Amino acid sequence: MKILTEHIDVPGIETIDVFRKHGGYSALEKALKTMSPDEVTEEVKKSGLRGRGGAGFPVGMKWSFLAKPEGVPRYLVCNADESEPGTFKDHYLMMKSPHTLIEGMIVSSFALGANTSYIYVRGELMYVIHILEKAIQECYDKGLLGKNILGSGYDLDLFVQPGGGAYICGEETALLESLEGKRGNPRNKPPFPAVKGLWQCPTVVNNVESIAATSWIVNNGGEEYAKLGVGRSTGTKLISVSGHVRKPGVYEIPLGITVEDFIYADEWCGGIRAGHKLKAVVAGGSSVPILPAELILTTAAGEKRLMTYESLSDGGFATGTMLGSGGFVVMDETTCIVHNTLTFGRFYHHESCGQCSPCREGTGWMDKILYRIEHGQGRQEDIDLLVDVAKKIEGNTICPLGDAAAWPVAAAIRHFRDEFEWHVKHPEKATQPGAVFMREGASWTL
Amino acid sequence: MTNTQTIQFPADTLELVHKIINRYPEGKQKSALLPVLHLAQAEWRWCSPEVMDYVASLLNIKPIEVYEVATFYTMFHLEPVGEHVIEYCRTGPCCLMGGVEVYDHLKKKLGIETGETTADGKFTIKEVECLAACGWGPVFQIREKYYMNLTTEKVDEIIDELSK
Amino acid sequence: MKVTIDNITIDVEPGTTIMQAARQIGPHIAPPAMCYYEPLKGSGGKCRGCLVKVTAGSEKDPRPMPKLVPSCITQVQEGMVVENTVNEQVLEARKGVVEFLLLNHPLDCPICDQAGECHLQDFSFEHGVSKTRTVEERNTFEPVDLGPYIKLNMNRCVLCYRCVYTADQITEGRVHGVMHRGDHAEISTYIEKAIDNDFSGNVIDVCPVGALTDKTYRFKSRVWFSKPVDASCDCGKCSGKVTLWYKGDDVIRVTARKNIWGEVTSFICNTCRFEKKKTSDWKIEGPMAVPRHSVISANKYAANKITPAFPMKQAAEQYKKIDDNRDRSFLNAPKELN
Numbered sequence: 001m002k003i004l005t006e007h008i009d010v011p012g013i014e015t016i017d018v019f020r021k022h023g024g025y026s027a028l029e030k031a032l033k034t035m036s037p038d039e040v041t042e043e044v045k046k047s048g049l050r051g052r053g054g055a056g057f058p059v060g061m062k063w064s065f066l067a068k069p070e071g072v073p074r075y076l077v078c079n080a081d082e083s084e085p086g087t088f089k090d091h092y093l094m095m096k097s098p099h100t101l102i103e104g105m106i107v108s109s110f111a112l113g114a115n116t117s118y119i120y121v122r123g124e125l126m127y128v129i130h131i132l133e134k135a136i137q138e139c140y141d142k143g144l145l146g147k148n149i150l151g152s153g154y155d156l157d158l159f160v161q162p163g164g165g166a167y168i169c170g171e172e173t174a175l176l177e178s179l180e181g182k183r184g185n186p187r188n189k190p191p192f193p194a195v196k197g198l199w200q201c202p203t204v205v206n207n208v209e210s211i212a213a214t215s216w217i218v219n220n221g222g223e224e225y226a227k228l229g230v231g232r233s234t235g236t237k238l239i240s241v242s243g244h245v246r247k248p249g250v251y252e253i254p255l256g257i258t259v260e261d262f263i264y265a266d267e268w269c270g271g272i273r274a275g276h277k278l279k280a281v282v283a284g285g286s287s288v289p290i291l292p293a294e295l296i297l298t299t300a301a302g303e304k305r306l307m308t309y310e311s312l313s314d315g316g317f318a319t320g321t322m323l324g325s326g327g328f329v330v331m332d333e334t335t336c337i338v339h340n341t342l343t344f345g346r347f348y349h350h351e352s353c354g355q356c357s358p359c360r361e362g363t364g365w366m367d368k369i370l371y372r373i374e375h376g377q378g379r380q381e382d383i384d385l386l387v388d389v390a391k392k393i394e395g396n397t398i399c400p401l402g403d404a405a406a407w408p409v410a411a412a413i414r415h416f417r418d419e420f421e422w423h424v425k426h427p428e429k430a431t432q433p434g435a436v437f438m439r440e441g442a443s444w445t446l
Numbered sequence: 447m448t449n450t451q452t453i454q455f456p457a458d459t460l461e462l463v464h465k466i467i468n469r470y471p472e473g474k475q476k477s478a479l480l481p482v483l484h485l486a487q488a489e490w491r492w493c494s495p496e497v498m499d500y501v502a503s504l505l506n507i508k509p510i511e512v513y514e515v516a517t518f519y520t521m522f523h524l525e526p527v528g529e530h531v532i533e534y535c536r537t538g539p540c541c542l543m544g545g546v547e548v549y550d551h552l553k554k555k556l557g558i559e560t561g562e563t564t565a566d567g568k569f570t571i572k573e574v575e576c577l578a579a580c581g582w583g584p585v586f587q588i589r590e591k592y593y594m595n596l597t598t599e600k601v602d603e604i605i606d607e608l609s610k
Numbered sequence: 611m612k613v614t615i616d617n618i619t620i621d622v623e624p625g626t627t628i629m630q631a632a633r634q635i636g637p638h639i640a641p642p643a644m645c646y647y648e649p650l651k652g653s654g655g656k657c658r659g660c661l662v663k664v665t666a667g668s669e670k671d672p673r674p675m676p677k678l679v680p681s682c683i684t685q686v687q688e689g690m691v692v693e694n695t696v697n698e699q700v701l702e703a704r705k706g707v708v709e710f711l712l713l714n715h716p717l718d719c720p721i722c723d724q725a726g727e728c729h730l731q732d733f734s735f736e737h738g739v740s741k742t743r744t745v746e747e748r749n750t751f752e753p754v755d756l757g758p759y760i761k762l763n764m765n766r767c768v769l770c771y772r773c774v775y776t777a778d779q780i781t782e783g784r785v786h787g788v789m790h791r792g793d794h795a796e797i798s799t800y801i802e803k804a805i806d807n808d809f810s811g812n813v814i815d816v817c818p819v820g821a822l823t824d825k826t827y828r829f830k831s832r833v834w835f836s837k838p839v840d841a842s843c844d845c846g847k848c849s850g851k852v853t854l855w856y857k858g859d860d861v862i863r864v865t866a867r868k869n870i871w872g873e874v875t876s877f878i879c880n881t882c883r884f885e886k887k888k889t890s891d892w893k894i895e896g897p898m899a900v901p902r903h904s905v906i907s908a909n910k911y912a913a914n915k916i917t918p919a920f921p922m923k924q925a926a927e928q929y930k931k932i933d934d935n936r937d938r939s940f941l942n943a944p945k946e947l948n
Contacts, residue, residue: 073471085537085576118469123484123521124533124577126590159469164480164519166791167575181479181505183518183788188655188683199474242539242580249581286538286576327580329539343538347575353518354769354788354795356656357644361710364793368746385743392706395677396658495801510787513800517789 001228003216003236004209005252008096014131016138019099025144027215031107032152035218040111044214046222048234053079053170053207054285054325055400056309059214065194066112067202075203076109078119078211079175083167084285085347086327089238090208092250094121094128098135102158104211106144107218109156112204116157119208120175123162132160167351171399172205174353185355186399209238230256233308237323243330246270259283259305259312260297263330276332279444280415283312284324286344287404289411290337291321293443317411333444336436337419341412342370348405359402362393366409373420376427383420387413453500459485463504475505479515483522492523520574528563528570530608533587536573539580544597548584551598555605568609613686615639615662616696628681628692629660633871640871641694642704642733644711644818645770646682648873653775654682657768659707659733663700666691678703701737708738714749714793715819716765724820726833729872730768749793756786757804759811759825759884764796767821773797773813780877781809797821808847811883815866815874826884827855827863836862838898843891847879853898854889861887867898 012018019025031040045060066074078101082090094101101119109117121129136158139145147155161179163169169178173187176198197203213235217225226234233255240250245263247270253262263278264271272278281296282288298304300319305311309323331340349367354360366389369382390406397403413420422437423430430437438445455463463482470477482504486497498512516522523531534540534549553559556569563570579585582594593604611624615632616639622631630648633640641662646654661678669689678700681692694700711730719725751764769788774797777784785805789798799805805813814822836855843850855863864883866874886892 082578083576086539086580088578088580088582091578122578123480123519124574124587126484127592130590157469161469161477162481162484164483164515165521165574166519178480179477180474181476181507181511181515183514183791188680199471240581242583243542248543282538329542329580331542335542339541340538343536343541347537349792350575352792354790354792356658357707357710357768358658360769360793360795361713362706364749365710365713365744365746392703392709396661396703396706398655508784510785510800513789513798514787517800518791 001236001254002252003225003228004093004100004212004238005097005250008093008100013097014099014135016099016135016142016144019097023219024099025103027218028103028106028144029150031110031218032150032154037111037113040107040214040218043217043222044111047213047217047225048222048229048232049210049213049217049225050233050309051207052209052213052237052326054084054287056323059206059210062194062206063112063204065192066204067195068113069202073116073201074112074114075198075201076105076112076114076117076211077172077175077179077198077203077205078105078117078208079170079172079205080119080121080125080208081163081167081170081175082208082325083122083170083351084287084325084327085344086242086282086329087240087285087325088242089240089250089326091125091128092240093208093212093238094125094132098128098132099139100212100215101208102132102135102139103215104213105158106139106149106156108204108206108211108214109158110154111214114204115155116159118159118161118179118198120161120163120169120179122169123164126162129160129162136160166353167347168353168399168401171401174399175205176203183353185353186401188398228254230306230308231310233310233323237307237326239307239326239328241269241328241330244273244276244332244335245330246273253307255306255308257307259307262307262328263297269330272330272332276334277444277446278330279333279335279442280331280337282321282327282329282331282408284322285327286329286347287407288322288324289317289320289407290341290415291319291411292415295319295415296321317407318414321411333438333446334434334436337412337416338370338374338423338430341409342367342374344408345370345405348401352401352405356398356402358393359397359405362389362402363405365389366405370409373423374430376423376431378420378424378427380421380424383413383417383424386410453490453496455485455489455504459489467505476507476511478505479507479512480519483512483516487522491529492526494526526563528567530568530588531570531572533572533574533577535575535577535579535583535585537576537580539576540583540585543580543583545584548596548598548601549586552586552601552605555601569605611686611688613688613690613692615692616694622686624685626686628662628664628679628684628686628690629654631686632681632692632694637870639694641681642729642737643682643871644729644733644768645772647770647772647775647816648871649875649877650772650775650779650816653770653772655680657707657711657770659704659711659737661700661703661707663693663697664690665693704737705739708734709743711768712738712742713744713746714765715768716748716750718766721829722766722820723823723828723833724766724817727872728820729818751796754798754802755804755825756799756822757806757810759880760805760814761823761825761828762797763821763823764798765821766819767797768819769795769797770818772816772818773822776813776816776877777805777810780812781807783807786813808879808881809877811880812866812874812877815868815877818872824863824883826887830862831855831857840867840895840898841892842895843882843886843893845879845882848882849876849878850882851876852878852882852892854892854894859889861889861892 007022049059050056166184168174169184174184178184193203262268278293299314312323313320345367349363352363390410393402394406419437466478467475502509502512560573584596641660644657644659660681662681664675666672668687753763786799839854841854866878
């Protein structure tokens with residue numbers, strides 16, 4: 001079952017005519033001509049759709065928090081600042097089928113009563129911005145955007161805003177600051193954007209995939225959507241796969257398939273590349289805890305792990321992880337966990353906005369310690385020091401970037417401490433090009 | 447005040463700037479800062495203080511507001527760069543796909559290190575974080591174009607093509 | 611509105627923050643503040659030094675808040691219960707914040723003009739640990755002049771943003787700001803430029819550390835060897851209410867007056883601050899009421915009785931033996947091994 005990517009490989013799907021031929025903009029017509037904004041919101045609530053950017057907060061509930069004072073404009077802002085390492089699903093969707101997002105934007109803006117909406121796309125994706133702008137122009141030309149859309153009396157202007165190269169702008173309040181033309185410093189909350197967002201007006205910020213899914217929900221009803229998936233993980237999810245699988249790429253999966261199927265079935269990743277074995281997976285973008293092969297395939301209780309919010313987080317951080325943004329990074333036995341953790345540590349160091357002290361100083365400190373360990377200058381006590389620094393950042397920062405920086409380091413040490421110790425004890429071996437620690441008796445050891 | 451006399455967008459770009467400003471409510475023209483900085487960089491290759499002062503004057507904001515923003519975001523070049531700026535992704539997933547080897551080859555081929563520009567002013571190499579193309583790694587970007595699934599051979603082809 | 615902080619209950623106006631409520635109870639309860647500055651709108655929330663534990667959110671919803679909250683920007687609710695110095699988790703987090711703030715701080719206190727009235731010194735004395743765990747090289751910047759009066763030593767900056775708010779809110783035309791990001795963020799004018807306006811000197815007073823110092827006072831004295839005296843003058847530009855700092859018979863420095871939290875009560879103009887360095891320029895009011903942060907008061911004014919703040923007592927109880935016996939031999943290994 002595919003709801004976002006069913007027609008994604010149809011030639012010309014990026015044009016409005018082909019898109020319409022395949023059922024595009026039917027949700028827009030249905031919503032504007034036959035539904036009230038509250039009815040649209042109600043269907044989205046019923047669908048159980050959860051935010052696809054990483055946090056997994058129910059979209060309908062987020063919408064219902066939007067303050068609606070008289071005479072004050074409200075805004076919908078689409079978060080297309082996709083920058084979490086391992087995640088490239090929004091890039092894929094917008095590049096291939098821009099109208100899928102635009103239709104969702106119009107339907108969602110209608111539901112929220114927004115008359116101006118913005119799609120904030122990371123600046124590196126300038127070519128995608130041009131694709132979106134072209135598609136938006138097509139909509140204006142056909143009367144699907146602008147004044148009195150389809151004679152419904154509803155007006156909407158839609159604009160694309162480029163970022164400038166800053167992961168932190170994926171955090172919703174930093175994104176709003178950036179959209180206001182400022183540094184991407186996250187705001188202290190409260191007030192939440194639903195009350196004071198863009199230019200201090202009530203604002204909803206949603207991920208690309210979340211917004212795109214609303215069209216299908218309007219067309220088929222929230223209940224139908226909720227039938228897909230398992231439990232509170234309803235619907236489908238775009239998973240972007242990178243690393244050592246046979247077929248990296250973006251897959252739309254029904255939530256609820258097993259992780260094992262996802263990695264090994266030909267329909268999805270097609271297994272680990274020839275001659276290699278699965279060592280570890282980062283299941284939801286670089287910030288979520290890394291898990292070794294056995295824990296990603298089965299929970300600590302021995303049950304098959306599923307691709308759902310709940311199953312992936314089963315066992316908490318001790319033995320579980322998170323679905324996050326769906327950035328699925330697969331590593332085989334040739335991967336040095338210390339090196340990989342260093343690249344993540346360096347990433348968060350580079351991307352910290354520098355506003356609050358634990359994140360500004362802590363991410364840099366972790367990066368430097370990891371660099372030393374990787375380059376043969378680690379000490380035994382550095383490993384515990386890393387754990388302690390991570391603990392002192394986690395939960396103490398303005399925005400979740402602090403947590404995102406702390407978790408991968410803590411998790412790598414939790415599950416691969418022996419690999420860190422090997423680096424410290426045998427720097428002469430660990431610094432050899434291509435050298436990787438092999439755990440005795442591990443399922444991935446050749 | 448720095449001299450902004452010699453720096454001026456061509457007429458069609460200026461028109462675009464005004465269109466961009468109109469995307470936002472009245473008085474919120476500062477929101478146009480990132481899009482206009484992108485235009486400025488496309489025009490003058492890098493964001494010199496003079497260029498930033500010009501952008502400030504276009505948007506009727508203080509120069510310091512532009513400096514603060516331009517230095518925060520990594521896409522804006524604060525120093526002169528070569529004709530082609532090669533920005534390669536150094537983050538985990540691209541490394542898993544063999545990035546380190548490819549980038550080493552790139553540096554060797556051009557005979558420069560990250561952050562440097564070739565003597566002929568043709569190429570600058572910059573190291574960037576995740577470009578959201580992890581499954582298609584290793585990746586680098588030159589201006590708006592993404593070059594994906596890179597191999598050492600592909601790098602040779604791209605550089606040879608751009609060197610012509 | 612009733613709020614309980616460290617087992618002391620107080621009645622406050624709605625809209626009061628936890629920090630303000632704690633300050634109303636007194637210095638022995640008030641959390642440390644490196645970035646929060648009441649006179650500056652929008653300040654606070656950044657340094658995380660004032661994190662506290664809310665063990666009951668309100669009477670209506672008595673659940674504890676899941677994370678520590680910054681007391682300077684969190685408003686109290688009816689029936690809220692807060693733990694500050696009695697909570698282990700809070701003290702542990704503050705140890706972390708001190709350690710983070712000192713990570714790239716040069717510890718050049720012996721030659722720093724701010725020593726003795728430095729909030730980072732107080733904060734680390736009260737909440738820090740005695741042993742450093744870092745062996746990494748510090749990020750460094752060259753000191754620069756921001757015009758004829760102000761020296762910027764970026765190495766010491768804790769990025770509290772107070773000087774940025776000050777320039778925005780009490781001067782015309784801010785020309786300095788925060789450039790770059792992360793641990794490379796720095797206060798700067800970007801292009802070499804003097805901060806030149808009548809109230810620019812106030813950035814020196816609001817700086818919690820020695821990042822912005824008065825060039826006319828540089829290296830003239832240790833602060834505890836000078837005597838603060840309140841004085842005033844008829845000034846057309848500002849209130850003219852200042853503190854003069856004497857060494858012998860000479861006025862070596864003029865600052866704005868500060869309350870016991872180290873906050874300026876009335877911003878002063880540059881003429882008062884930098885130009886009027888003679889006693890005859892001023893009407894003397896009397897010895898300054900000595901603030902809480904104070905090596906200055908010691909043995910000078912018997913009338914000033916100060917109850918030691920809780921953290922001070924804590925620091926005294928947990929007598930810290932300075933231990934700098936670190937093994938650095940491994941650092942001699944070659945730097946690049948790959």
